[in-house]
Amino acid sequence: MNKWFELILGVILLVGTVALVLPGMPLDSWGFAAWTVLKGGLTWIVALLGLILIILGISEIKG
Numbered sequence: 509m510n511k512w513f514e515l516i517l518g519v520i521l522l523v524g525t526v527a528l529v530l531p532g533m534p535l536d537s538w539g540f541a542a543w544t545v546l547k548g549g550l551t552w553i554v555a556l557l558g559l560i561l562i563i564l565g566i567s568e569i570k571g
Contacts, residue, residue: 529539 527533528535529542530536531539533539
């Protein structure tokens with residue numbers, strides 16, 4: 509696909525999604541649910557990143 513088309517489509521999708529989930533918009537309850545899932549996902553990502561760093565640190569000590 510054309511890089512400009514991809515960029516414009518991405519901006520439209522991002523702005524459209526944010527506009528729909530803002531308070532007072534049609535999907536504001538969905539926005540709260542999505543934010544809750546995102547916070548949970550970020551927690552798992554940070555925990556897994558810490559685990560990976562610990563494993564890499566141990567392998568550096570052994571090597």
